[in-house]
Amino acid sequence: MEVLAIDIGGTKIYCAKVNEHGKIVDEVKKYKTPQNKQEFETLLKEVIASYENSVIGVAISTAGAVSNENDRIIGSTGNMFKEYPTINFKSLTKLPVFVENDANSAAWAEYKIGASINTTVSVMLTLGTGVGGGIIINNRLLKGKSGAAGEMHFKMSMDKHRKCTCGSYDCFEAYASGTGLKVTAQEMSGNPNITTYDVVGGLQNNDKKMLEIFNRWEEDITDGVIGLANIFDPDVVVLSGSMAEYVDTEKIEKNVNSQIVTTPIKVRKATAGNYAGMIGAGLLALEAWRGEG
Amino acid sequence: MEVLAIDIGGTKIYCAKVNEHGKIVDEVKKYKTPQNKQEFETLLKEVIASYENSVIGVAISTAGAVSNENDRIIGSTGNMFKEYPTINFKSLTKLPVFVENDANSAAWAEYKIGASINTTVSVMLTLGTGVGGGIIINNRLLKGKSGAAGEMHFKMSMDKHRKCTCGSYDCFEAYASGTGLKVTAQEMSGNPNITTYDVVGGLQNNDKKMLEIFNRWEEDITDGVIGLANIFDPDVVVLSGSMAEYVDTEKIEKNVNSQIVTTPIKVRKATAGNYAGMIGAGLLALEAWRGEG
Numbered sequence: 001m002e003v004l005a006i007d008i009g010g011t012k013i014y015c016a017k018v019n020e021h022g023k024i025v026d027e028v029k030k031y032k033t034p035q036n037k038q039e040f041e042t043l044l045k046e047v048i049a050s051y052e053n054s055v056i057g058v059a060i061s062t063a064g065a066v067s068n069e070n071d072r073i074i075g076s077t078g079n080m081f082k083e084y085p086t087i088n089f090k091s092l093t094k095l096p097v098f099v100e101n102d103a104n105s106a107a108w109a110e111y112k113i114g115a116s117i118n119t120t121v122s123v124m125l126t127l128g129t130g131v132g133g134g135i136i137i138n139n140r141l142l143k144g145k146s147g148a149a150g151e152m153h154f155k156m157s158m159d160k161h162r163k164c165t166c167g168s169y170d171c172f173e174a175y176a177s178g179t180g181l182k183v184t185a186q187e188m189s190g191n192p193n194i195t196t197y198d199v200v201g202g203l204q205n206n207d208k209k210m211l212e213i214f215n216r217w218e219e220d221i222t223d224g225v226i227g228l229a230n231i232f233d234p235d236v237v238v239l240s241g242s243m244a245e246y247v248d249t250e251k252i253e254k255n256v257n258s259q260i261v262t263t264p265i266k267v268r269k270a271t272a273g274n275y276a277g278m279i280g281a282g283l284l285a286l287e288a289w290r291g292e293g
Numbered sequence: 294m295e296v297l298a299i300d301i302g303g304t305k306i307y308c309a310k311v312n313e314h315g316k317i318v319d320e321v322k323k324y325k326t327p328q329n330k331q332e333f334e335t336l337l338k339e340v341i342a343s344y345e346n347s348v349i350g351v352a353i354s355t356a357g358a359v360s361n362e363n364d365r366i367i368g369s370t371g372n373m374f375k376e377y378p379t380i381n382f383k384s385l386t387k388l389p390v391f392v393e394n395d396a397n398s399a400a401w402a403e404y405k406i407g408a409s410i411n412t413t414v415s416v417m418l419t420l421g422t423g424v425g426g427g428i429i430i431n432n433r434l435l436k437g438k439s440g441a442a443g444e445m446h447f448k449m450s451m452d453k454h455r456k457c458t459c460g461s462y463d464c465f466e467a468y469a470s471g472t473g474l475k476v477t478a479q480e481m482s483g484n485p486n487i488t489t490y491d492v493v494g495g496l497q498n499n500d501k502k503m504l505e506i507f508n509r510w511e512e513d514i515t516d517g518v519i520g521l522a523n524i525f526d527p528d529v530v531v532l533s534g535s536m537a538e539y540v541d542t543e544k545i546e547k548n549v550n551s552q553i554v555t556t557p558i559k560v561r562k563a564t565a566g567n568y569a570g571m572i573g574a575g576l577l578a579l580e581a582w583r584g585e586g
Contacts, residue, residue, distance in 0.1 A: 065555070145414050148554070149414070150526075151523040152524075153553070153554055157450050158449055166554045224448075226447070227520075231426070231428075231442065231521075232442055233438055233439055233442035233444075234437065234438060261444050262437060262439065263368070
């Protein structure tokens with residue numbers, strides 16, 4: 001039983017067949033994300049058509065919040081073309097289509113085959129250019145009233161210190177993301193041209209200033225995880241995304257557990273791999289279709 | 294079908310019979326909370342015994358986090374005597390006993406007969422001496438792995454500016470509570486003896502400084518609700534507790550909705566009344582016993 005899983009991001013689209021065990025069973029294909037609706041629909045139709053005879057449906061992991069009916073994008077999606085929320089995914093094929101947000105999909109992959117297997121409550125934070133969130137409670141994704149839950153825009157300061165991409169100020173995302181690390185580095189070094197690469201590279205050379213900047217970034221992540229631990233009392237907080245590899249999860253876990261009022265949590269790195277979004281969407285789709293059938 | 298509902302707080306214990314419609318059906322009785330385990334157990338046994346022939350069970354709404362089995366306190370409980378977590382509630386009577394945290398119980402009352410009826414996701418904040426939290430998702434209380442979820446200790450600042458009762462710094466509770474308002478008033482007025490009554494009284498006299506202090510407190514609440522709205526995408530955030538009556542929920546709702554990335558939420562005052570904890574615990578108990586039967 002295999003599904004075509006498609007991961008749609010702002011710059012790249014990946015696709016591959018995923019089976020019911022959460023394994024990718026053929027070669028992953030990669031495309032540039034078209035920047036207008038017509039080209040996007042044409043590409044997706046072609047891609048899906050080429051798999052149509054060998055899969056039972058299409059599972060899409062996408063940037064942007066996805067409706068509770070798992071069929072459409074709600075609200076605007078930063079890195080995608082403007083009309084993206086108007087895409088009718090179900091019109092692209094006769095196969096069943098299931099859509100879920102990429103951070104939610106990746107969190108589900110961790111829950112089924114990765115770092116949060118057998119947990120009651122898990123929170124996944126995707127630390128990349130931004131910060132994504134996926135929360136699973138009692139075997140179910142937290143979706144909220146409209147499907148948009150899990151946004152990591154809670155404030156770390158009341159001082160309107162740092163503008164966030166969301167339009168407000170001082171959100172966790174504005175500090176804990178890769179972009180956040182860059183801004184922290186700029187503030188702490190006084191160098192407007194410093195990058196996350198400079199910081200991460202400096203760590204390897206034991207550069208004292210870069211270490212100080214990186215530690216501050218880890219403290220900001222720690223502060224955010226403390227709040228999430230007190231709110232959700234999770235078994236585990238999973239860190240994924242391109243920036244997660246640099247993080248000292250043992251240190252964060254220890255510092256979080258010394259400050260929370262709930263019971264101790266685990267902090268772990270994601271283990272489901274780079275294609276967790278596709279895997280999670282595939283597994284969610286199979287569950288949804290089973291439920292309907 | 295009636296249950297004996299008991300509300301256990303740090304200074305007072307209330308009890309009354311509650312029916313399956315969430316109505317209190319007899320006179321509410323009030324006791325001083327004993328300050329040691331033996332006196333506490335003796336009082337509770339006596340109270341329960343006097344109702345034993347007219348109720349089908351005992352529902353307890355209590356300060357402190359309550360286990361997922363709804364039978365015991367987990368962790369320490371600030372305002373209660375030290376041995377409180379060792380109380381074996383089921384040993385106090387032969388009737389079935391159901392225990393839930395007071396903020397969770399009150400949130401359930403709002404969900405069943407109050408301000409959050411017919412919602413998919415609701416967050417209740419109890420603004421009193423501290424801040425309590427009760428979150429309901431898909432017809433179920435968010436309890437977390439151990440039962441301690443819903444603690445409103447997420448950080449509002451990274452500067453270790455204000456010590457919180459939890460031992461950490463700058464939690465939402467340290468700002469949004471009545472105590473938080475007092476500290477904010479002390480900081481903004483420079484008067485170490487100013488109280489929440491001075492601020493609230495000043496509002497009625499149109500005192501400019503008191504209004505400024507109060508607005509700042511409402512802004513802090515707004516900042517916290519923004520984070521909760523982005524994390525949970527709730528239908529409604531309900532404000533309850535002794536401090537909620539002063540809050541301008543329309544203003545907060547408007548300011549929250551202008552800053553969140555999820556879909557608009559409602560901000561409402563609680564309507565289930567002062568005995569919401571007893572009512573909610575009673576209704577939860579009846580559901581639990583039905584489920585078991």
